Amino acid sequence: MVQAKSLTKIFHDGKRGDVVAANELSFECRPGTVFGLLGRNGAGKTTTLRMLATILVPTSGTAVVGGYDIISEPAKVRERIGFLSGDTKLYDRLTGKETLKYFGKLAGMRDRTLNARIDELGKQFDLADVLDLKVGKMSTGMKQKISVARVIIHNPSVLILDEPTLGLDVVNARATFDLIRRWKADGKSIIFSTHIMTEAERLCDDIGIIEKGKLLAQGSPSELLRAYGGRDLEDVFIKLVNVT
Amino acid sequence: MRINNVRTVFWKEVLDSVRDSRTIFLMIALPLVIYPALFTGMGYFERTMREKQEEAAVSVAIVNAEDAPGLLAFFKEQDKLNVQVVPKSKESDAAAMIRERIAKVTLIVPGEFETTLERGKAKELEVLYDGADMNSLVARDRITSLLNEYGNGIVRQRLASRGLDVSILETVKANPKNVATAREMGAFAIGTIVPFLLIILMSAGAQHTAIDVTVGEKERSTLETVLATSASRTEIVFGKFAAVLLFSFATAIMGLIGLLLTMYSGLSFMSAIAEEKLSVSGGTILILILSLVPVMIFLSAAFMAIGCFAKSIKEGQTYSSYFYMAIMLAAVVTIFPGLEIGPKGYAVPLIGVLFLEKEVLMGSFDIVHIVTASLSTLAMAVGAIFLSVKLFSNEKVMFRI
Numbered sequence: 001m002v003q004a005k006s007l008t009k010i011f012h013d014g015k016r017g018d019v020v021a022a023n024e025l026s027f028e029c030r031p032g033t034v035f036g037l038l039g040r041n042g043a044g045k046t047t048t049l050r051m052l053a054t055i056l057v058p059t060s061g062t063a064v065v066g067g068y069d070i071i072s073e074p075a076k077v078r079e080r081i082g083f084l085s086g087d088t089k090l091y092d093r094l095t096g097k098e099t100l101k102y103f104g105k106l107a108g109m110r111d112r113t114l115n116a117r118i119d120e121l122g123k124q125f126d127l128a129d130v131l132d133l134k135v136g137k138m139s140t141g142m143k144q145k146i147s148v149a150r151v152i153i154h155n156p157s158v159l160i161l162d163e164p165t166l167g168l169d170v171v172n173a174r175a176t177f178d179l180i181r182r183w184k185a186d187g188k189s190i191i192f193s194t195h196i197m198t199e200a201e202r203l204c205d206d207i208g209i210i211e212k213g214k215l216l217a218q219g220s221p222s223e224l225l226r227a228y229g230g231r232d233l234e235d236v237f238i239k240l241v242n243v244t
Numbered sequence: 245m246r247i248n249n250v251r252t253v254f255w256k257e258v259l260d261s262v263r264d265s266r267t268i269f270l271m272i273a274l275p276l277v278i279y280p281a282l283f284t285g286m287g288y289f290e291r292t293m294r295e296k297q298e299e300a301a302v303s304v305a306i307v308n309a310e311d312a313p314g315l316l317a318f319f320k321e322q323d324k325l326n327v328q329v330v331p332k333s334k335e336s337d338a339a340a341m342i343r344e345r346i347a348k349v350t351l352i353v354p355g356e357f358e359t360t361l362e363r364g365k366a367k368e369l370e371v372l373y374d375g376a377d378m379n380s381l382v383a384r385d386r387i388t389s390l391l392n393e394y395g396n397g398i399v400r401q402r403l404a405s406r407g408l409d410v411s412i413l414e415t416v417k418a419n420p421k422n423v424a425t426a427r428e429m430g431a432f433a434i435g436t437i438v439p440f441l442l443i444i445l446m447s448a449g450a451q452h453t454a455i456d457v458t459v460g461e462k463e464r465s466t467l468e469t470v471l472a473t474s475a476s477r478t479e480i481v482f483g484k485f486a487a488v489l490l491f492s493f494a495t496a497i498m499g500l501i502g503l504l505l506t507m508y509s510g511l512s513f514m515s516a517i518a519e520e521k522l523s524v525s526g527g528t529i530l531i532l533i534l535s536l537v538p539v540m541i542f543l544s545a546a547f548m549a550i551g552c553f554a555k556s557i558k559e560g561q562t563y564s565s566y567f568y569m570a571i572m573l574a575a576v577v578t579i580f581p582g583l584e585i586g587p588k589g590y591a592v593p594l595i596g597v598l599f600l601e602k603e604v605l606m607g608s609f610d611i612v613h614i615v616t617a618s619l620s621t622l623a624m625a626v627g628a629i630f631l632s633v634k635l636f637s638n639e640k641v642m643f644r645i
Contacts, residue, residue: 053472056639075474083472089465093263094256105252106473150469160472 002029006061021047023213029189036204037193044213045193049162053083066158081158082151086166092136096146107154121149141172159190197234216240249475253483275499280506301326302383305347308332312353342374348383349373439601440575442496449495450544451564457484458551459560477637488544535601538621545628552635590616593624
């Protein structure tokens with residue numbers, strides 16, 4: 001479960017002054033659902049997800065992630081989340097197995113449990129050809145498999161995915177969507193950000209449309225279409241953004 | 245702080261760094277091969293140049309030799325000396341002869357040179373040479389030595405002509421005797437140059453690894469993922485710091501091995517140790533390493549702090565270079581022989597430890613100096629680690645937002 005309560009983040013820029021990257025954001029993601037943050041580049045999606053992952057500290061407001069407050073108990077939050085960002089990379093000089101072991105150990109997993117989990121994920125994601133290969137020598141698809149396995153290695157109850165299909169081809173993007181659906185079916189709470197409307201439409205149970213740090217609208221795709229009209233989410237988005 | 249997380253980060257950084265060819269080059273190849281090659285090469289070239297100079301004939305031009313027939317004859321009797329006689333009319337060309345390498349040294353004999361000497365007086369002789377040419381400098385020394393020998397010969401003649409014995413010139417004979425043992429001489433030689441070299445090596449090992457595991461991770465976009473794990477910022481920093489410290493230590497040990505190989509190779513100018521003119525004990529080596537531990541910790545922590553602060557690898561390397569130069573300047577001060585610092589000097593981080601090393605290697609154990617020097621450098625190290633944790637936890641610094 002994820003509950004954001006008036007999350008706000010203000011950055012001070014020497015030239016531009018105070019920049020409000022996230023402005024009193026409140027939303028909820030229940031277990032077994034996917035909440036999508038939909039917005040343009042620079043809308044505040046990454047900042048919001050980083051706050052939920054305790055990488056950034058909110059200027060005001062807070063959130064409860066996996067039952068723990070991100071400000072008072074950030075370490076407990078991080079034990080219960082898996083964070084994946086489309087523009088973060090893996091360690092080129094480590095093998096797939098070493099990468100998984102590293103993050104598994106940092107998640108507090110013991111060796112025996114970790115090795116068993118790696119075997120399990122190896123079968124689930126068909127990692128046989130990548131476990132002993134150095135990341136630097138992997139194709140994009142192989143890296144994505146390892147990234148995804150890394151996120152889920154400790155079986156977190158909350159998944160925070162920041163543009164996870166960034167840079168992926170159609171096949172790999174589709175595979176990622178399938179995984180997200182599977183995790184949803186497993187009862188995980190999934191926060192997912194994207195600027196691609198069709199992705200949000202296909203995956204998300206609830207969507208928050210964000211622009212200049214503000215949530216312009218929230219609801220399921222069908223609710224948003226009913227409320228704002230248009231053929232698809234793209235029409236809804238354009239309408240909302242043009243109004244502001 | 246959970247030690248398991250520190251250990252996990254540490255081993256990952258070690259594994260990652262060891263697989264980096266640049267790290268292996270800086271840590272093993274450079275200290276083990278290049279420094280010994282450098283010293284051996286320097287020794288070889290120094291010896292070769294010296295032998296060449298000893299074997300080569302020195303060319304000397306004498307202007308107005310007509311006024312110094314005795315001197316001319318004396319010079320012509322010498323081995324490996326090419327004497328060119330230049331008429332007085334060509335005196336203005338004397339300097340040009342040296343610049344054009346016609347002669348290495350030119351003597352300008354003043355008028356009535358020999359007749360003045362025969363009257364029992366002294367006469368000055370100009371010796372022209374090229375101070376920017378090593379061969380000319382060597383030639384100058386030889387010619388000056390020959391002139392002194394010629395002058396001494398004249399003194400003996402003058403004394404003999406007055407019926408005096410030459411032995412009246414002999415008064416006090418100094419007979420220096422070195423009471424330092426071979427071990428003490430070894431410690432002196434080692435204490436002067438080796439700490440300086442080891443600090444350079446430790447800095448190289450620490451700098452590269454520190455930049456790579458901090459700002460390098462930022463640039464390679466792998467940092468966010470680690471920050472989202474359950475490891476705290478402090479645990480991550482300590483794990484990285486431990487890896488930097490290990491590589492700094494390893495580089496220093498490799499450098500020490502390289503230096504020892506150089507000493508015992510018999511090929512370098514440090515081969516006096518192999519020839520048993522100096523002696524280095526295992527205890528000396530151990531003291532050397534132990535006394536540098538606070539310095540190692542400080543350097544590792546300082547480079548970590550620089551790496552945490554930098555926006556890019558390039559920026560980190562630039563800041564590190566300035567810091568590196570400051571370290572070298574501080575370290576080079578300790579090489580100057582005879583330079584001593586008062587008791588308060590031992591409280592100066594880094595410099596205090598270097599002087600302490602010299603002192604300890606010479607067999608002097610002052611507990612106040614040991615505690616003061618070690619604690620001051622360790623205090624700086626703790627400050628640098630604290631700063632690294634602060635910087636690593638600062639969003640503005642880590643994400644430049």
